[in-house]
Amino acid sequence: MPIEVNGKTFETDEEGYLANINEWEPGVAEVMSKEDDLELTDEHWDIINYLREYYEEYQIAPAVRVLTKAVGKKFGKDKGNSKYLYGLFPYGPAKQACRYAGLPKPTGCV
Amino acid sequence: MAKADFQVPVLKQYPEIPEIEPGATAHSSPFKSKPQFQAELGFPGELVDDWQTKALDKMGDLLGRYRSLRVYLDSCVKCGSCTDKCHYYLGTHDPKNMPVGRQDLMRKVYRRHFTLAGRLFPKLVGAEELTEEVLGDWYSYFHQCSQCRRCSVFCPYGIDTAEISMAAREIMDHIGVGQKYCNEIIGKVYKIGNNLGLPGPALADTLEGLEEDVFDDTGVEVKYPLDQEGAEILLVTPSADFFAEPHVDGLIGYGKVFHETGVSWTLSSHASEAANFGMFIGSYENMRRVALRIREAAIKLKVKRIVFGECGHAWRVAYSFLNTLAGPWDFLDQRYPVPQHICEFTYGLIQEGKLNLDKTRNDDMVLTYHDSCNVARASRMGDRPGGQFDIPRAIIRATCNNFYDMDEETIRDRTFCCGGGGGLLTDDLMEIRVKGAQPRVEALNNVMQEKGVTHMAAICAICKSQFTKVLPYYGMDLDQIVSVHQLVSNALVLTGEETDDEDEAADEAA
Numbered sequence: 001m002p003i004e005v006n007g008k009t010f011e012t013d014e015e016g017y018l019a020n021i022n023e024w025e026p027g028v029a030e031v032m033s034k035e036d037d038l039e040l041t042d043e044h045w046d047i048i049n050y051l052r053e054y055y056e057e058y059q060i061a062p063a064v065r066v067l068t069k070a071v072g073k074k075f076g077k078d079k080g081n082s083k084y085l086y087g088l089f090p091y092g093p094a095k096q097a098c099r100y101a102g103l104p105k106p107t108g109c110v
Numbered sequence: 111m112a113k114a115d116f117q118v119p120v121l122k123q124y125p126e127i128p129e130i131e132p133g134a135t136a137h138s139s140p141f142k143s144k145p146q147f148q149a150e151l152g153f154p155g156e157l158v159d160d161w162q163t164k165a166l167d168k169m170g171d172l173l174g175r176y177r178s179l180r181v182y183l184d185s186c187v188k189c190g191s192c193t194d195k196c197h198y199y200l201g202t203h204d205p206k207n208m209p210v211g212r213q214d215l216m217r218k219v220y221r222r223h224f225t226l227a228g229r230l231f232p233k234l235v236g237a238e239e240l241t242e243e244v245l246g247d248w249y250s251y252f253h254q255c256s257q258c259r260r261c262s263v264f265c266p267y268g269i270d271t272a273e274i275s276m277a278a279r280e281i282m283d284h285i286g287v288g289q290k291y292c293n294e295i296i297g298k299v300y301k302i303g304n305n306l307g308l309p310g311p312a313l314a315d316t317l318e319g320l321e322e323d324v325f326d327d328t329g330v331e332v333k334y335p336l337d338q339e340g341a342e343i344l345l346v347t348p349s350a351d352f353f354a355e356p357h358v359d360g361l362i363g364y365g366k367v368f369h370e371t372g373v374s375w376t377l378s379s380h381a382s383e384a385a386n387f388g389m390f391i392g393s394y395e396n397m398r399r400v401a402l403r404i405r406e407a408a409i410k411l412k413v414k415r416i417v418f419g420e421c422g423h424a425w426r427v428a429y430s431f432l433n434t435l436a437g438p439w440d441f442l443d444q445r446y447p448v449p450q451h452i453c454e455f456t457y458g459l460i461q462e463g464k465l466n467l468d469k470t471r472n473d474d475m476v477l478t479y480h481d482s483c484n485v486a487r488a489s490r491m492g493d494r495p496g497g498q499f500d501i502p503r504a505i506i507r508a509t510c511n512n513f514y515d516m517d518e519e520t521i522r523d524r525t526f527c528c529g530g531g532g533g534l535l536t537d538d539l540m541e542i543r544v545k546g547a548q549p550r551v552e553a554l555n556n557v558m559q560e561k562g563v564t565h566m567a568a569i570c571a572i573c574k575s576q577f578t579k580v581l582p583y584y585g586m587d588l589d590q591i592v593s594v595h596q597l598v599s600n601a602l603v604l605t606g607e608e609t610d611d612e613d614e615a616a617d618e619a620a
Contacts, residue, residue, distance in 0.1 A: 014141050014290075014538070015141075015537065015538070058309065058311060058312035058315065059309055059312070060306065060307060060308050060309060060312045062312075063316050063319075063352055063353040063354070063358065064353065064354055064355050064358070065316075065319065065320070065323070065355065065358050066315070066316055066319055069319060069323070082355060082589075086588075094354075095537075106306060106353065107291075107294060107295050107298060107305060107306060107307065108295060108298075108304070108305030108306040108307075108348075108349055108350055108353070108385070109305060109348055109349075109350040109354075109357075109385060109421075109535060109571035109572045109574075109575050110306065110350050110353050110354040110575055
């Protein structure tokens with residue numbers, strides 16, 4: 001189902017992930033989060049931006065442990081854990097945050 | 111956790127056999143594979159013209175190749191023994207999820223075209239054509255079977271519904287009706303080397319991070335080597351071990367065990383996946399192609415032994431089929447099992463007293479153990495029957511003070527599937543996954559109430575991910591599921607490790 005962002009149309013797959021990661025813009029995350037009744041705060045954006053940086057370097061979303069460690073280092077030790085990330089993204093940091101960031105869904109036994 | 115748009119089953123103290131609700135989960139079917147994923151695996155991209163004829167041709171081909179399939183389709187006497195044994199039936203109440211109901215979806219087409227009675231008097235013997243409606247049922251209900259084989263334990267003829275499910279998926283793939291989850295993933299193994307699509311540099315970065323973490327925790331330089339030529343052991347483990355929790359805690363544990371023994375080992379970026387989804391889709395050719403990557407890596411890295419990490423169906427493929435698929439393995443050291451399970455490896459060291467294990471480090475948990483279906487019913491460990499049940503439990507008992515088994519009816523060879531095996535571990539099947547988990551979660555809930563169990567250990571990446579997702583639907587915590595080698599990792603006192611509770615531990619031991 002395609003989504004509308006600032007008058008532009010973005011293709012998504014059956015599960016709501018952006019079809020083309022290169023088309024992403026911040027408005028995509030805004031629109032997707034609104035559909036989930038979630039308001040994006042600076043804390044959410046820190047994660048989304050980190051995911052995009054990591055993806056750009058490695059062509060994959062970071063492993064949960066890599067993510068929590070990086071978050072802990074950058075934003076304080078109390079935030080470097082899964083509980084904090086699930087607090088921000090209740091559907092799971094890998095799946096919900098990746099979707100907002102325009103990344104493809106992690107596949108496999110995860 | 112996502113909100114459920116279906117009724118989550120209520121847990122009961124005793125298992126109840128539900129009344130049937132025909133069509134209760136007829137609406138459930140997974141996303142279809144896309145043409146590009148199909149092509150990668152050698153299947154047509156979409157439903158082919160003349161699909162009925164082609165499907166029947168393929169069925170004929172499989173009946174010729176696998177004598178077992180014909181026997182299973184011929185020998186059912188409708189005794190009813192299997193009807194209440196499938197976790198998906200118990201959770202969904204849909205009679206087509208009774209093993210016999212599921213088998214009959216294929217059996218009726220088989221009878222129509224491959225038996226004399228069915229050709230002459232179809233109505234008398236319940237024979238039917240493969241219509242569009244029947245194909246729809248196949249796609250839906252053969253993706254509500256996790257190929258766990260529990261029903262076959264109770265069938266007096268040993269009919270294995272898993273093989274029928276696999277055959278059905280193989281036939282559907284050959285007419286262009288594939289499942290997105292499995293087929294996209296197999297394509298990633300061919301392109302990148304693992305189910306996740308984790309490229310070499312990301313894998314190297316992740317492993318480096320683990321080395322830092324273990325050093326910070328213990329002060330010991332435990333290595334997690336990648337592509338190290340000449341290493342003694344090649345570790346083949348599910349890519350979820352690199353990516354997800356609690357899987358990664360198990361991987362940390364394997365590394366610590368190898369470190370303690372001093373044996374050299376390596377992971378491979380070419381074979382960075384133990385899982386083999388070729389089995390789930392019943393495709394010998396794809397299963398073989400995936401398995402051959404392990405052979406290629408073993409030869410290239412000049413290893414002497416292959417050890418598999420905690421992955422249920424991978425161990426079935428490894429233990430039961432690896433020699434046929436990718437052998438002969440005559441270049442490996444024949445003094446060790448080819449291949450060996452990480453649990454066998456660790457258990458051997460425990461037997462020899464080579465690991466310094468401090469059980470009190472797991473005293474914050476009361477454990478139970480979930481037998482994963484493919485390990486329990488399709489493989490073995492060690493040199494004695496039942497080793498696949500006893501060895502993981504022996505490891506838990508050697509690393510933890512508090513352990514209780516769940517109800518005997520729900521463990522060992524009668525274990526209930528986690529609800530997410532066989533290629534169903536995908537969000538588009540969440541209703542089936544949650545409902546299929548009910549019998550297992552019920553047994554877990556009972557030992558939580560009666561014995562104060564807090565955590566359940568498992569040795570399968572699918573089980574671990576499935577429980578992480580579905581336990582919250584039942585009001586439990588996602589971190590109640592742990593890896594067996596996470597318990598080893600916690601308890602193992604490394605040589606040269608800096609501990610601040612050494613005195614306490616000594617007191618406890620005394």
